[in-house]
Amino acid sequence: MSDAEELERWCDVLAEAFSELAESALFVEDVDFTRMGWFNSKDVPGSYIPLVGDSGTYTFGIQGSWKDFSKLSRRFLFLGEEEEISNEEVVDAVNELCNIMVGGVKRRMVTYDPSLKLGLPSFFTGSIHVTSDQEARETIADMETERFHLVAVKRRAE
Amino acid sequence: MEILITDDSKAMRMIVMRHLRQAGFEDADFYEAGNGIEGLEVVEDHDLDLILSDWNMPEMDGYEFLIQLRSRGLEVPFGFVTSENTPDMLSKARNAGAMFLIGKPFTVDIFRETLRAAGVAG
Numbered sequence: 001m002s003d004a005e006e007l008e009r010w011c012d013v014l015a016e017a018f019s020e021l022a023e024s025a026l027f028v029e030d031v032d033f034t035r036m037g038w039f040n041s042k043d044v045p046g047s048y049i050p051l052v053g054d055s056g057t058y059t060f061g062i063q064g065s066w067k068d069f070s071k072l073s074r075r076f077l078f079l080g081e082e083e084e085i086s087n088e089e090v091v092d093a094v095n096e097l098c099n100i101m102v103g104g105v106k107r108r109m110v111t112y113d114p115s116l117k118l119g120l121p122s123f124f125t126g127s128i129h130v131t132s133d134q135e136a137r138e139t140i141a142d143m144e145t146e147r148f149h150l151v152a153v154k155r156r157a158e
Numbered sequence: 159m160e161i162l163i164t165d166d167s168k169a170m171r172m173i174v175m176r177h178l179r180q181a182g183f184e185d186a187d188f189y190e191a192g193n194g195i196e197g198l199e200v201v202e203d204h205d206l207d208l209i210l211s212d213w214n215m216p217e218m219d220g221y222e223f224l225i226q227l228r229s230r231g232l233e234v235p236f237g238f239v240t241s242e243n244t245p246d247m248l249s250k251a252r253n254a255g256a257m258f259l260i261g262k263p264f265t266v267d268i269f270r271e272t273l274r275a276a277g278v279a280g
Contacts, residue, residue: 020263021263024263024264024265025262025263073169076169076173077169077172077173078173078176089168089169092167092168092169093167093169095167096167096169096170099167099214099241099262100241100262100263102241103240103241103242103243103261103262104241106241106242106244107243107244107261110244110246114246118214118241118242119214120166120214120216
């Protein structure tokens with residue numbers, strides 16, 4: 001299996017993990033997914049977590065606008081529209097949601113690679129520069145009123 | 159009842175607290191810590207009935223926190239609430255002395271059933 005084909009498989013799993021997260025933690029049952037190549041959004045907020053194992057080095061993440069991340073965080077924290085939420089609280093909530101999502105990826109793939117280790121999340125606004133030894137994919141996740149990009153990056157096998 | 163919730167995410171600590179209240183622990187006193195080091199400080203100052211801890215945290219993770227507790231002879235009931243809910247992690251947690259492991263994402267029913275099965279009463 002090529003790196004590109006393998007990454008497609010991981011993207012399927014990432015979408016499954018996001019669906020599970022949306023249903024159980026955000027109470028959204030319908031998420032529409034659109035697979036893309038590498039869109040490479042510029043200056044976009046996002047949370048990312050490394051997942052490292054014998055099968056490869058991966059980074060998974062979720063990107064979205066501040067407005068949509070704020071809505072997502074309110075759902076997660078059971079906050080109403082009128083309640084204040086700070087940028088720090090949004091970052092904390094999105095990092096935790098990313099952690100749960102990538103934990104779901106690990107749980108689904110650990111039989112394939114028992115050595116997988118989950119890292120800690122990082123949140124930043126910027127762009128991901130994919131190097132020549134990396135393969136990257138994006139999946140658009142459309143929820144009821146919010147849209148996110150699910151990101152998967154794999155370092156190619158040598 | 160005194161319960162410590164250890165997680166580096168303030169959002170997750172709040173959600174765990176909310177789920178515990180809905181699972182029958184509405185009268186409990188809750189304490190919070192952001193990692194194992196802070197958790198050990200809370201343990202020294204309070205007579206806790208239950209500790210719920212994340213696994214992956216900076217400075218001291220939940221596994222090391224549990225090892226430190228048991229090495230000091232502290233047998234407070236301890237459970238993990240973590241996205242690291244694979245069979246290997248569950249086995250590792252149990253071998254270290256954890257009573258249960260609740261995987262994220264979770265529901266109030268999962269909290270209620272897991273705590274009841276572990277013999278922890280609200």
